[in-house]
Amino acid sequence: MPVTLPSSLRDAAGLIERRDLSPVELTRACLDRIAAVDADLHAFITVTADIALADAARAEREITAGRYLGALHGIPVSLKDLVDLGGTPTTSGSAVPPRRPDRDAVVTANLRRAGAIVVGKTNLHEFAFGTTSDETAFGAVRNPHDVSRSPGGSSGGAAVSIVERMCYAAVGTDTGGSIRIPSAACGIVGFKPRIGEISTDGVVALSTTLDHVGPMAGTVADAALTYFAMRDGHVRQADVAGLDNDPVTVGVPGPYFLDTLDPEVRRLFGDARATLARAGHEVVDVAIEHAERTADVYLHIVLPEASWYHAALLERHADKYSPGVRLRLEMGRYVLAEDYVRAIHARAALGRAVDRALERVDALLLPSLAIPAPPIGAASVDVDGAKEPVRAIMLRLTQLFNITGHPAIALPMGRGRDGLPRGLQLVGHRGSTNELLAAAIVVERQLAGKEAS
């Protein structure tokens, strides 16, 4: 009899713990879902069915024997194909020869120690160097809300794997916004923890200063459970039950973050802000000095660091890269050392500026993506009458918090009149990740209550 897929990771975990649902049944259902829909969406590069079913069978034996490990035990998850799974190629979405790891990345090992079941490696923008997941050797990833559109990127396949319930949690990476951007474009939750909280050991680098690893899931609670498992190798439902921080005080930074927005993003963000204020949460305006220089600082860090990583590969395999990715890697070779160091120094100043903006609030509140999911292959988009380059406008609201390392989470704020999802973003204090997750749970609950009314 076909299994009715639970609607969330927490629901699935509850059913598995009570033995009302077998990990093998759930894994098989997810694999069937991948087989049924992914031919057109290209969310996955490698489906690890044999590994997944073997791990699911082991999970079932453990749970039957009374050795339940916690909320991720028996839960199907996906890994962005930058993240090593021992014995499986890591393609990075590229035609460049893959690396062939003999051991799991630290984050993979932690998830599997927590009992998670890896169903496959997800498609992405090649080497994570883009925001649209359409420069990839494995077919452009398509947005399930409108298959003519990108799901965002670079963790586009990961986002689609959640939307289409091919798994219940996804591991993504975020260097300028690559978890939060596809989360906003696809209407799911994507969490970039504080810099260094989740190990990047065994993850293909784009920029070692800016890279973060984090979870993507259907709800904040599901993302939080996955984050704890990724970080610690174990997690309990109770780890999330205590996360609450009602009422919250949020600061809305302007003007850089609000002056170039799709009209529906502006409308829905204004609605979200008003909903929180009506419900008794404090919403204040704050400022972040030097925010208008964010893109300049970002570019002078990401370009040379990416070029450094790819130097040997470019010498041997330049013709195997997507043309656009190759050109951006070549650009990095021209950044002078003095400008790279200038940007690294600016990073400290920007970090202090964000700290000051956070001084009297629990979190910053801003949109996560300035536009809806763009058409596949678009180089520019119209934003309220002005033509904007796609990559720059998609990075605009997220990349600052990669530079500074503050934890940041994207969550849905509704659909525009065009039916496409829009997302908002909460940014927390450095060293206060749990408090940020608590604030996000409150905001999510508040916005869900408004949609239900």
Place this chain on the structure above:
Amino acid sequence: MRPDVAAWLARARADAEGRGLTALVPLLEALARSTAALRDANFDAGPDGPAETTHARDAAE
């Protein structure tokens, strides 16, 4: 454009064209504008006034 950045762009453009990467030239021009903005920015000027810079510390030693 600042003369230092203009000089850098001229060298970068010549090198890219010499390597057959003419498609890189518009990207280098955009990078040059960004580099100029980065060099012009004063990140030491926070709300409490200019912070002590490395140059100032070196001069004091």
